[in-house]
Amino acid sequence: MVERVTIALDAMGGDAGPSVVVPAALAFSARHPNLKLLLVGKRETIQSHFHTDTKLEIIDASEIVGMDEIPGDALRKKKDSSLRVCVNLVKEGRADACVSAGNTGALMATARFVLKTLPGIDRPAIMAIVPTIEDHAHMLDLGANSDCNAKNLFQFAIMGSVVASEVENISSPRVGLLNIGEEDIKGNDTIREAANLLSNSSLNYIGFIEGDSISKQKADVIVADGFSGNVALKTMEGTANLLINYLKDAFRSNFYSRVVGALAAPVFNSLSEQVDPRVYNGAVLVGLNGIVVKSHGGADQLAFERAIQTAMVEVEKSVPKKIHQFLLEMEQ
Amino acid sequence: MVERVTIALDAMGGDAGPSVVVPAALAFSARHPNLKLLLVGKRETIQSHFHTDTKLEIIDASEIVGMDEIPGDALRKKKDSSLRVCVNLVKEGRADACVSAGNTGALMATARFVLKTLPGIDRPAIMAIVPTIEDHAHMLDLGANSDCNAKNLFQFAIMGSVVASEVENISSPRVGLLNIGEEDIKGNDTIREAANLLSNSSLNYIGFIEGDSISKQKADVIVADGFSGNVALKTMEGTANLLINYLKDAFRSNFYSRVVGALAAPVFNSLSEQVDPRVYNGAVLVGLNGIVVKSHGGADQLAFERAIQTAMVEVEKSVPKKIHQFLLEMEQ
Numbered sequence: 001m002v003e004r005v006t007i008a009l010d011a012m013g014g015d016a017g018p019s020v021v022v023p024a025a026l027a028f029s030a031r032h033p034n035l036k037l038l039l040v041g042k043r044e045t046i047q048s049h050f051h052t053d054t055k056l057e058i059i060d061a062s063e064i065v066g067m068d069e070i071p072g073d074a075l076r077k078k079k080d081s082s083l084r085v086c087v088n089l090v091k092e093g094r095a096d097a098c099v100s101a102g103n104t105g106a107l108m109a110t111a112r113f114v115l116k117t118l119p120g121i122d123r124p125a126i127m128a129i130v131p132t133i134e135d136h137a138h139m140l141d142l143g144a145n146s147d148c149n150a151k152n153l154f155q156f157a158i159m160g161s162v163v164a165s166e167v168e169n170i171s172s173p174r175v176g177l178l179n180i181g182e183e184d185i186k187g188n189d190t191i192r193e194a195a196n197l198l199s200n201s202s203l204n205y206i207g208f209i210e211g212d213s214i215s216k217q218k219a220d221v222i223v224a225d226g227f228s229g230n231v232a233l234k235t236m237e238g239t240a241n242l243l244i245n246y247l248k249d250a251f252r253s254n255f256y257s258r259v260v261g262a263l264a265a266p267v268f269n270s271l272s273e274q275v276d277p278r279v280y281n282g283a284v285l286v287g288l289n290g291i292v293v294k295s296h297g298g299a300d301q302l303a304f305e306r307a308i309q310t311a312m313v314e315v316e317k318s319v320p321k322k323i324h325q326f327l328l329e330m331e332q
Numbered sequence: 333m334v335e336r337v338t339i340a341l342d343a344m345g346g347d348a349g350p351s352v353v354v355p356a357a358l359a360f361s362a363r364h365p366n367l368k369l370l371l372v373g374k375r376e377t378i379q380s381h382f383h384t385d386t387k388l389e390i391i392d393a394s395e396i397v398g399m400d401e402i403p404g405d406a407l408r409k410k411k412d413s414s415l416r417v418c419v420n421l422v423k424e425g426r427a428d429a430c431v432s433a434g435n436t437g438a439l440m441a442t443a444r445f446v447l448k449t450l451p452g453i454d455r456p457a458i459m460a461i462v463p464t465i466e467d468h469a470h471m472l473d474l475g476a477n478s479d480c481n482a483k484n485l486f487q488f489a490i491m492g493s494v495v496a497s498e499v500e501n502i503s504s505p506r507v508g509l510l511n512i513g514e515e516d517i518k519g520n521d522t523i524r525e526a527a528n529l530l531s532n533s534s535l536n537y538i539g540f541i542e543g544d545s546i547s548k549q550k551a552d553v554i555v556a557d558g559f560s561g562n563v564a565l566k567t568m569e570g571t572a573n574l575l576i577n578y579l580k581d582a583f584r585s586n587f588y589s590r591v592v593g594a595l596a597a598p599v600f601n602s603l604s605e606q607v608d609p610r611v612y613n614g615a616v617l618v619g620l621n622g623i624v625v626k627s628h629g630g631a632d633q634l635a636f637e638r639a640i641q642t643a644m645v646e647v648e649k650s651v652p653k654k655i656h657q658f659l660l661e662m663e664q
Contacts, residue, residue, distance in 0.1 A: 234543025
C-alpha cells in the first residue's frame with residue numbers, strides 16, 4: 001500500500017509565478033493521481049489561472065518574497081509569504097515536501113530557520129544533477145555556502161553519497177572533490193584536509209576532480225564549496241549557450257549551410273533533451289529536517305514539472321531520514 | 333626601425349617535447365623573419381628534429397623538469413633544466429620572453445624566484461583569453477593562487493586591465509569580478525572587499541560577473557581567485573567536449589543523420605576555429621619582471637605556435653613595463 005504523497009508548491013515564486021506553477025501542477029497531477037499538490041499563494045490570482053475544474057487545493061498566503069529581496073529581511077518581515085507558508089507546511093507535516101522557484105537565499109534562510117538542519121549537519125547545501133557523458137552526476141554545494149571548511153565539505157560528501165545511493169540505486173557512489181589539479185598537493189589547506197577526512201571514511205572517495213572532468217562521469221557525486229560549485233554550474237550553462245549560438249550562426253552563414261541546417265533539424269531536435277537545461281531543473285536543499293526543492297527562477301512549465309518530480313523522488317526515497325540514519329551509523 | 337625580438341622556447345617541455353616545439357619554431361620563424369627563436373634543451377635531441385638546414389639557435393640545458401614534479405624540488409634541484417635556463421635567458425636579457433609547455437607549478441615557482449614580481453604586485457597570476465559570444469575576454473587568475481585576499485584580486489584587476497588595454501587597444505577595458513551572484517551582497521567578504529577597492533579605483537569596474545556570463549562579453553577582463561578561475565576555465569573545456577560528443581553521437585545515430593552529417597561537414601569545419609581550444613593556447617604569467625608564457629602541456633604544433641604568438645605580442649606591447657607604469661601612476 002503506497003501512502004499518498006503531498007507536495008506544497010509556491011505558486012507565486014519565480015519570474016512567472018502562477019502562470020507557470022499552476023499549469024505545471026495541473027499537468028503533473030493529471031499524470032500522478034496518487035499525488036496531492038497544494039498551491040500556496042494568493043487565492044484569487046491562483047484561481048484566475050485555472051481554466052478547468054480542478055481538485056488542486058489552494059493554501060492562502062498573502063505576501064510574496066521578491067526575487068532580489070535580502071534573505072534576512074524576507075525571513076523576518078514576510079511571515080505570510082507563499083515561500084514561508086510552503087516551508088511551514090513541511091514543518092507541520094501537512095506536506096511531505098515543498099517546491100519554490102522563488103528567491104534562493106530567502107528559501108534557504110527560511111528552510112534553515114523553520115526546519116533546522118539534521119543532527120550532525122552544520123550547514124545545508126544546494127544539490128542538483130549535472131549532465132555527463134554517460135548520464136548525470138550529483139553535485140553540491142551549488143551556492144548556499146560561499147566559504148566552507150573541511151568539515152562542511154565532508155558533510156556535503158556524506159549527504160551527496162546518500163542521495164546518489166538512494167536516488168540512483170548505487171550501493172557505493174564514487175565521491176570526488178572539485179579541485180584545481182588531481183595530485184594530492186594541489187589546491188588549498190581546506191580541500192586537502194577534506195580529502196584526508198574522506199580518505200579515512202567509509203565513503204567511496206576517489207580523489208580530486210578537475211573542472212574538465214565533471215562531465216566525464218569519473219564520480220557519481222562531486223563535492224565543492226558553494227563558490228566554486230556555483231561557478232562551475234553556471235559556467236557549464238554559459239558554455240553550452242555559447243556553443244549553441246556558434247552552431248546556429250554556422251548554419252545560417254550561407255545558402256548551403258542553411259539548406260543543410262534545415263535537413264539537420266531532426267538531428268538537432270534529438271539532441272535537445274540532452275542539452276536542455278530544463279531537464280536538470282530542481283535543486284534540493286539537502287541537510288534539512290524536511291524536503292525543500294528549488295526550481296530555477298526562470299523555469300517554464302516543463303522545467304517546473306521536473307522540479308516537482310525531484311521532490312516526489314526525494315519523498316519516496318525518504319532522503320532526509322536516510323541521511324540521518326547514515327550519520328547515526330557513522331557515529332557508532 | 334623595429335627592434336628584433338628574441339624568444340626562448342623550452343624545447344623539452346610538454347607532453348611531446350621537441351617533436352612539437354621544434355616544428356612549431358621552424359614554422360613560426362619562417363613566417364616571422366624578424367623574430368629570433370632560441371631552442372633550449374638537449375642539443376642532440378633537438379637537432380634530431382631538424383629535417384632541413386635552419387638558423388635556429390640551440391641553448392644547452394642538461395636537465396628536464398617532469399610534468400608531475402613538485403615545483404619546489406624542480407626549483408632547488410634542477411638548476412640546468414630547459415625550463416630554468418629559459419627563464420634565466422629572460423632574466424639576463426638574452427631573450428625578451430620565454431615559452432614553456434612544461435610543469436605549470438615549476439614554471440611559476442622558477443619565474444617568480446628568478447624574475448621576481450613587479451614592484452606593487454604581491455603575487456603573479458596566470459592569465460589567458462577565453463572565448464565569448466563576440467570574440468574573447470581576458471581572464472585571471474587561472475590557477476596560480478588557490479587562496480587570494482582582496483588586495484590580490486585588486487592587483488589582478490590592474491594587471492588584467494593593462495593587458496587588455498594594450499593587447500586589444502581598448503582605452504578603458506571593462507573589469508568584472510567572478511562571483512556567485514550579481515547583487516552587492518553576494519559572495520564572501522574577500523570578494524566584496526575587492527569590489528569595494530575596485531569601485532574606488534580608476535579602473536572601469538563593472539561589477540560582479542556570474543559563471544554563465546563569462547561568455548557573454550559583459551567584461552573585457554574577468555578577475556577571479558585561482559581556484560574558481562581554474563574551475564571555470566576547465567569546466568568550459570569539459571562542457572565544450574561534452575557537447576561536441578553529444579553532437580557527434582547525434583549525427584551517427586542512424587542512416588539519415590549520417591548522410592546529413594556528411595553534408596554538414598563544411599559547416600562544422602567552419603565552426604572549428606571558434607571552438608578549437610588550440611586557438612586560445614598561451615597563458616601569460618603576469619605580474620613578473622619579464623615575460624613568461626605557459627603553453628598547454630598537450631599542445632600540438634598549431635597550439636604551440638599560438639603560444640609563441642602570445643609571447644611576441646607581449647614583447648611588442650612591453651606589457652610588464654606598462655603594468656609597472658600604471659602602478660606608478662596610481663600611487664601618485
